[in-house]
Amino acid sequence: MKTYRTHLMLCAGTGCVSNGSYRIKAALEAEMAKHNLQEEIAVVMTGCNGFCAQGPVMTVQPDGIFYQLLTVEDIPHLVEEHLLKGRPVKRLMYTPPDAKAPVPKMSDIGFFRKQRLIALRNRGLIDPEKIEEYIARGGYRALAKALSSMSPEEIIEEVKNSQLRGRGGAGYPTGAKWQSAARHKSDVKYIICNADEGDPGAFMDRSIIEGDPHAVIEGMAIAGRAVGSSNGLVYIRAEYPIALERLIMAIGQARDYGLLGKGILGTDFDFDIDIFKGAGAFVCGESSAMRASIQGEPPEPSAKHTHATEAGLWEKPTVLNNVETLAVVPEIIWRGADWFAGIGTEKSKGTKVFSLVGKVKNTGLVEVPMGITLRDIIFDIGGGIQGDRKFKAVQTGGPSGGCIPAALLDMPVDYERLAAAGSMMGSGGMIVMDDETCMVDVARYFLDFLRDESCGKCTACREGVDVMHQIVSDICGGKGKEEHIPLLEELGQAVKDGSMCALGGTASNPVLSTLRYFRDEYEAHIRDRHCPAAVCKALITFSINPEKCKACLLCNKNCPQNAISGEKKKPQKIEQEKCVRCGVCRDVCRFEAVTVQ
C-alpha cells in the first residue's frame, strides 16, 4: 500500500452524490495536482455518513476535521489552506443550530456523538468498493470464527441468546427463525436478504448496502452456515442504482477471494449469492408476495399455512432477513451474544437505525441504542425542529405505522412501546412534523400511498383503503360529516380484520393513530370547517393585514392568479374568488402581513 499523509473521506452516499460529491472529487483532484499534492493525499469515496442534510460532507483524516455543504467553488481555498498550509477552514465546518462557533471535529458534533454504530460500524471509514478495507476493519473474521470454531447449532444459539429481532418491521426473533429453517431437512435451502425497502422517507437499507455491502454478504454467509444453506439471494429494488452497483461489485470481490463460492476459507462450506431486482412494488417487501415475485408470479401475498422456514421459495426452507438484521450478525458472532444483549431494553436488544426526516434540522441516518427517547433522537441528535417551530408529532414505522404526539416525547423507543402507542418500529422511518402539519392531511397522504400499493387481492384492503382515502379527502376538502369519524373507525377495523397480509393489516394505522391522538383536528375540519394547521386549501383563506402591509407590492407582482390588487402606497387586498391559496404571497412578504386562517 502506498503511504499517504492524508485521506479525504468524501461521502458518496446517494444524498451526497445528488448534491455533487463526484464534482467535488474532480475539483479536489485537479486542485491538488496544481499544488503537487496528489502523491501525498488521497480522496476516498465512502458510503453514506448519515448527515445527509449537510451534504456533500467530507472528513479529513487523520485530523478528523469535518467539512459540510461543500461546493466546487470552495475547493481551491480548502486545498491551499488546509491541505497545503495546515490551516483548517472554519467557514466550511459545521455550526450546530444553537451554537455560535463551528465544531471542527466530527467526533465532537452532537449528531454523531450520541450515536452508537453497530450496523453502520464502517460508515465513512472505508471505501465500500474495496474488500481489503472491510477486512482491515475486522470484516469476515466473524465468518472465519463461525466456520472454524462453531457448529451450526452454536451459531444459532449465539444469535438466539443475543435476542436479535428482525429489523424489517415485525421484530420476529432472528435466532428462532434460523432454528426453524435448520430443523427442516432439505437438499436446497434459501437465505434471502430483503432489500425491498419501500417506506416513503426510509433509506437505511439502501445506505447500508451502499456504504458497507460486505457486512450484508458476511451476515448472509453466516446465516447460510447456521441453517445449512448454500443459496443466497438479495431481493433489491432496481431503483437503487448505487446500492445495486456496489453490491454486485462486492459479490464479485468476495468470489475472487473465495469468501463466496465453493470451499469458503478453505473449509467445506459452499455459499453463493444471486441478485433479484425488484420493480419497486411496496407489497413485494411482504414475504409471500416477494416469494411470488421471485417465482415469476404476480406479487400477491398468500395465506401462510406453513412457515417459509419449512416451505418458502420454491417450496424449500427459506430464511428471509432484512438488510440491517444481516449486517449486525457478524458483530454478534464476533463479540458474542452477551455483548449485544447488554445494549437496549428488556425485550428489544441492540441498536436500531432510523432515517430521520421531515421538519427536523439534521435530517439523516442515525443509529441509536434501543430505549433511547424520542426527545433524544429528535432534539439532541436531530437538533430540534426547523425554524424552531413547535414539535407536533413524529410518524414512525412507515405507511403502516402511526403518529406519536408531543406528550409521548419522553417515551423510550423499542418494539413494545411503539406498538403500545399505536405505531410500530417498522423498518425505522421517522418523519418529524411541526405545528404547520395537518394530521388529517398526513393520514390522507399515507392512505393515498397505500391505495396505490394495495395489490388488490383482499377486498377489505382494496376497497376499504380506497373508501377511507375518499372520506379523509372529503374531510380535507371541507365536505366532512359528523358520521365520518365513527365510519372511519369501523372501516379501519374491518380492513385490519379482513386483510391477509401485513400491508392491509396495518393500512388503517395512519387513520386510527391520528384519530386517537388528534381527533380534535378531525372535528375542527368537520364541525368548524377549519384546518388548524392551515394546510387544507379548501378550508383556509389568505388575507393581508392592512396594519402590517407596507405596500411594497411584492405580493401583487408575484401572485400567479393576479388576485392581489391595491393602489401604490396603500395596503393590498386579496380577491378571494381568484385566489387559489398557493401561498406565494405569504412566502414573498417581508413583513409577515399575509395571514392564513
Added chain:
Amino acid sequence: MAKLRIEDLEKITDRMRKVMSLRDGAGRAKITVHMGTCGIAAGARKIMSALIRCVDESAVKDVIFSTSGCAGLCSREPMITIELVGQAPVKYVDLTEDKAKRIFTEHILNGKIVVDCALAIGSEQTL
C-alpha cells in the same frame, strides 16, 4: 486472485494497518510538518516528502502525518513536531532532508531524541 484461507485475513489486516490507523487518527507517532508560508518557502514540502518516503520504505504502520500553520519561529524553518504516544512533543528546527531521515530513524523508530536538531521539548501554553 488466490482464494483466501483463514490466516490470510490477518495478513490483509496487517498490510492495511497503515491506511486504517490513519483513518482512526490514532498512531503511535504523529509528525506535524509546519506548513506556513515561511515553512513552505524554506522547503517544508521537501521535508514532508522525505518523511513520507521514510514511512513508505520502513515497516512501521502507525505513524500519522499532520500539517500546521506557522509556529512563529520563521527564521528556524523548516520545522516539524514529533509526538510519540505518552511523551511530550519535540520540536525540530532548521531541517534538511538528511536531518529529517535521521530524526525518523533515531526518534520515531528507536525512541531517541536527536538533540542537536531539537529546539525544545513540550509545547507553548495556551490560555
